Amino acid sequence: MNGRPQFLFVTCQVGAEGAVKGEMARGLPAARLAYARPGFLTFKLPERHLLPVAFDLHLVFARAVGFSLGRATGADQAALARAVWNLAQGRIFQRLHVWERDRAAPGERGFEPSITPLAVETARLVRQHCPEPQMLAPRADDLSAPARRGDTVLDCILVEPDEWWVGFHEAHSVESRWPGGMMSLELPPDAVSRAWLKMEEALRWSRLPIPAGARCAELGASPGGASQALLGRGLVVLGVDPAEIHPSVLAHPNFIHLRKRVTQIRRREMRKVRWLMADMNVAPSYTLEAVESIVTHPMVSVRGMLLTLKLFEWKLADEVPQYLARVQGWGYNVVRARQLQHNRQEICLAALQRPFVRKRPVRPRPRHRPPEE
Ligand SMILES: C[S@@+](CC[C@H](N)C(=O)[O-])C[C@H]1O[C@@H](n2cnc3c(N)ncnc32)[C@H](O)[C@@H]1O
Structure with missing residues (x-):
């Protein structure tokens, strides 16, 4: 003893x-x-x-x-x-x-x-x-x-x-x-969805060092509660979702709606995005596939992420260590997950690159032609 x-x-x-x-x-x-x-x-x-x-x-x-x-x-x-x-x-x-x-x-x-x-x-x-x-x-x-x-x-x-x-x-x-x-958090009266609570808790729990003015994207942003939490911290938010965004969120000068599926985003639309959030009602494998194709692109430099992974079946809980390892494999050295107080049958995965090294886009070099005879 x-x-x-x-x-x-x-x-x-x-x-x-x-x-x-x-x-x-x-x-x-x-x-x-x-x-x-x-x-x-x-x-x-x-x-x-x-x-x-x-x-x-x-x-x-x-x-x-x-x-x-x-x-x-x-x-x-x-x-x-x-x-x-x-x-x-x-x-x-x-x-x-x-x-x-x-x-x-x-x-x-x-x-x-x-x-x-x-x-x-x-x-x-x-x-x-x-x-x-x-x-x-x-x-x-x-x-x-x-x-x-x-x-x-x-x-x-x-x-x-x-x-x-x-x-x-x-x-x-x-x-x-x-x-x-359990944090004492109250849903503000003007919040358009309870996803505000999830995002606010995720930001406080993860303590990701997101500076005011940074550009972030949210995959699965409709109707916009989580985006409200991000906008409330002075961030610029790119909301990706084929569904409608609440008019009060759409009217915010720092909100941009990309009305499309994640698979339809052009990589150049993500060029200035440093923080990526996802809250799509799809299987974890779909979310991870979509996020991987964005963050591993040579033109995209995402420093940190907050991903909601929906566990449609509890047996997916056994896969969580693999999800964490997969995200680490994309170059994120601080990766954690938690079933937040405001999560339903889902978890929040937080990832950060520390230190952050921005990718330098590789410009095609001019072809060197041998002088013509
Ligand atoms: C749980 S809701 C998101 C709630 C939202 N984060 C909020 O703050 O109010 C899930 C959203 O994921 C969106 N979604 C599902 N599949 C998607 C995809 N492939 N690309 C983009 N959005 C998708 C749905 O349209 C739906 O609006």
């Missing part, structure tokens, strides 16, 4: 449990599934595991991961809150994260994963039952603010009304700083 807990917890989208198990089997084969509910899993680690406190398993389908301290049970809310602190065993935390496990797949009966009023209320209750003031930093229970990098976070997952699970993690990545890996 190294003094660290013997179990991990993972929360994920309902339906993604099999994908998480597959990733764990590939990445941490010595871990064994211990407990599973829709949207919530725990894994037993080998006795002498070497996982550091600040571990990151880079699980695409896990929304949140941490060491598990066990299940809190109790006859009422106060007893449950006391049980949380019993499981915490005198540890000191800078933050408290409380969230409900998902009860439905995103979109099912309008369900959107988020921090619920119940989670906010429970965080307050857990704080009230903290036995020693020094065990929890002031305002640690504010779920609307992210943890700071390096904070130790007490995790409390409301799996059932009378069954909470307790764990902890050290915050480092963007997602690990938010309760349950």
